[in-house]
Amino acid sequence: MTGYWTIDAFIISSIILLAYPLINFFYQENKEKRKDVRTK
Amino acid sequence: MIWNWSIFIITCLLMVFVGFWSGRKVKGADTDEGYLLGGKQIGPFVGAAALVATGYSGWGFIGAPGTAYAYGTIELLANFLYAPAICFGTLWFANYLRKQAGDRGGLTIPEYLSRVHRGTDKEKRAVHFLAGIATLVFLTVYVVGQIRALGYTGSVWLNISEQLASILLMLVVLFIAVQGGRLGIAASNTIMCVGMLISAAIVLYVIRADMSIGELFQRVAEIEPGMMNPQTSAPYGQGKYSVFLVFVYALLFTTCLPYMSSQFLTFSDKTKTHKVALYIAPMGLVLSVIPLVGLYMRIKNPGLAIADMSMPVFLNTFVSPKIGGLITLFIIFAMLSTVSAVVQTQAAALSYDIRSGLNMKEPKRSDLINRIAVIVIGVVSILLTYFAPQGMLNQFSYIGTGGLISMLFGPTIVQIFVKANARTCFWSMSVGLITNILLNTLTSAGWVEIPIIGAAVGGILYAVMGYITNGNKRIPDELEISTN
Numbered sequence: 001m002t003g004y005w006t007i008d009a010f011i012i013s014s015i016i017l018l019a020y021p022l023i024n025f026f027y028q029e030n031k032e033k034r035k036d037v038r039t040k
Numbered sequence: 041m042i043w044n045w046s047i048f049i050i051t052c053l054l055m056v057f058v059g060f061w062s063g064r065k066v067k068g069a070d071t072d073e074g075y076l077l078g079g080k081q082i083g084p085f086v087g088a089a090a091l092v093a094t095g096y097s098g099w100g101f102i103g104a105p106g107t108a109y110a111y112g113t114i115e116l117l118a119n120f121l122y123a124p125a126i127c128f129g130t131l132w133f134a135n136y137l138r139k140q141a142g143d144r145g146g147l148t149i150p151e152y153l154s155r156v157h158r159g160t161d162k163e164k165r166a167v168h169f170l171a172g173i174a175t176l177v178f179l180t181v182y183v184v185g186q187i188r189a190l191g192y193t194g195s196v197w198l199n200i201s202e203q204l205a206s207i208l209l210m211l212v213v214l215f216i217a218v219q220g221g222r223l224g225i226a227a228s229n230t231i232m233c234v235g236m237l238i239s240a241a242i243v244l245y246v247i248r249a250d251m252s253i254g255e256l257f258q259r260v261a262e263i264e265p266g267m268m269n270p271q272t273s274a275p276y277g278q279g280k281y282s283v284f285l286v287f288v289y290a291l292l293f294t295t296c297l298p299y300m301s302s303q304f305l306t307f308s309d310k311t312k313t314h315k316v317a318l319y320i321a322p323m324g325l326v327l328s329v330i331p332l333v334g335l336y337m338r339i340k341n342p343g344l345a346i347a348d349m350s351m352p353v354f355l356n357t358f359v360s361p362k363i364g365g366l367i368t369l370f371i372i373f374a375m376l377s378t379v380s381a382v383v384q385t386q387a388a389a390l391s392y393d394i395r396s397g398l399n400m401k402e403p404k405r406s407d408l409i410n411r412i413a414v415i416v417i418g419v420v421s422i423l424l425t426y427f428a429p430q431g432m433l434n435q436f437s438y439i440g441t442g443g444l445i446s447m448l449f450g451p452t453i454v455q456i457f458v459k460a461n462a463r464t465c466f467w468s469m470s471v472g473l474i475t476n477i478l479l480n481t482l483t484s485a486g487w488v489e490i491p492i493i494g495a496a497v498g499g500i501l502y503a504v505m506g507y508i509t510n511g512n513k514r515i516p517d518e519l520e521i522s523t524n
Binding site: 002004006007009010013014017018020024028029 | 112113114116117120121123124127128131257261268269270283312314315317318320321322324325328
C-alpha cells in the first residue's frame with residue numbers, strides 16, 4: 001500500500017483491468033478448444 | 041510552425057489515403073450495411089483501438105491534466121476508470137448486442153431497438169424515430185462542443201483563425217467518413233489511437249527523466265496533502281468514494297451511447313469480444329497516465345492562472361518544439377477520432393433512422409444518401425458552432441449525451457433480462473429523458489449522477505412495465521415458444 005487511497009485504488013483496479021480480460025481470454029479459448037475436440 | 045504544418049499535411053494525406061483504401065476494401069460499399077457497418081469486417085485490434093480512441097477524447101489530454109492540476113490524484117483515478125468501463129462493457133455486452141442485431145437485422149442502435157422489441161409496425165417505427173431523432177439532436181450539441189475545442193487547439197498549433205482550423209480539420213473527418221464510411225473511420229481511429237498511445241508514452245518518459253513517479257506523488261503530498269488523500273471526490277461528488285460512480289457512468293457511456301455501442305455491430309463474425317477486451321485493457325491503462333502531467337506541473341509551475349493550460353505549458357516548457365508539435369497533433373487526433381465516430385452516427389440517424397421511422401421509401405442509392413447526410417451534418421455542425429446562440433446550445437448541452445444514456449439504458453441493457461414490448465421501450469426512453477431534463481433543471485446534481493439516476497428510473501420502469509405486460513413474466517410465452 002502506498003499510503004494514498006487514490007493511488008491504491010488505481011493500482012488495485014489496474015491489476016483487475018489487466019487480469020480479468022486475460023483470465024477470461026484463456027478460459028474462452030480453452031472452452032472453444034474443448035468444444036472443437038468434442039465435435040471432431 | 042513549418043514543422044507543424046508539415047506533419048499536419050502529411051497526416052491529412054495519410055487520412056485521405058485511409059479513406060480511399062477503406063472505400064475500396066469494404067464489402068458491399070454501395071449498401072447500407074457496407075457503409076454503416078463497414079461491411080461487418082472489423083477485427084479485434086482495429087475494433088479495440090477504435091473504441092479506445094472514441095472513448096478517450098481530447099478531454100483526456102487537456103481537461104484531465106487540468107483537473108489533476110486543480111484537484112490532484114482523484115482525476116488520475118477518475119480518468120483511469122474509463123479503461124475498465126470500456127473493457128468490461130465490451131466483454132459483457134458487445135457479443136449480445138452484435139448477435140441480436142445480426143439475428144434481427146439492425147444496422148444502427150435505433151433500428152436495433154425497433155427490431156428487438158415486439159409490437160405493431162407503428163409502435164416499432166415510433167421507437168425507431170424517437171431514438172433516431174434524440175441521437176441526432178443530442179449528438180449535434182455534443183459535437184459542437186468538440187469542434188469548438190478542436191478549432192481552439194488547431195488555431196494555436198497552426199497559427200490560423202479558430203474558424204479556419206475547425207473547417208480544415210472537419211474536412212479531414214468528412215473526407216474519411218464520406219469515402220470510407222464506418223470502416224474508414226475505424227481504420228483512421230486505429231492510427232489515431234496509436235498516436236495517442238505514443239504521446240502518453242512520451243509524456244511518461246519526460247516526467248520519469250526528471251523524477252520517479254513515487255517522488256512525484258511525495259512532492260505533491262508535501263505541497264497539498266489533500267491532493268493525494270482527498271476527503272471528497274470533488275469535482276465528481278462530495279462523498280469520499282463518489283469518484284467510483286465515474287465507472288458506472290463510463291460503463292453506461294460505452295454500452296448505451298450509440299456512437300460507442302454501434303461499434304459493437306461492426307465487428308466481424310469471426311471477431312471474438314474477449315480478444316477485443318484483451319487489447320482494450322493495456323491501451324486504456326497507457327492512456328490513463330496522461331493526468332500525471334497535471335500533477336507534475338503542480339510541482340513545477342504552481343501558479344498557473346488556468347488549470348487547463350497545464351498540458352500546453354508542459355509541452356512548451358519540458359518538451360522539444362518538434363516533439364511538442366507531434367504530441368499536439370496526437371491531441372488533435374484524439375478529438376478528431378471522437379468527432380468522426382459521432383458525425384457518422386449522426387449522419388446514420390438523419391439518413392437512415394429518421395427516414396425509416398417516418399416510413400419513407402428506401403432510395404435506390406442509399407449509400408449516396410448516407411454520404412450526403414455526412415456532409416450535411418458536417419456543414420450544419422460548423423455553422424452551429426460559430427453562429428448559433430450560445431444560450432440555446434447550453435440548454436441542450438446540459439442534457440447532451442447524458443440524456444441519451446438515460447433514454448437508452450432500459451431498452452439496451454435491461455432488455456437483456458426482461459423482454460419487453462415496443463410500447464414499454466417507448467415509455468422507458470421518454471421517462472428516462474424527462475427524468476434527466478428535470479434533474480438538470482431542478483436540482484444541483486452533477487453530470488456523473490444525473491445520467492445514472494435517469495438511466496435507473498428509465499430502467500426500473502422498463503423492467504416493471506415489461507414484466508407486467510409480459511403477463512408477470514420476464515420473457516413472454518410467445519417468445520419462449522419461438523426460441524424453443
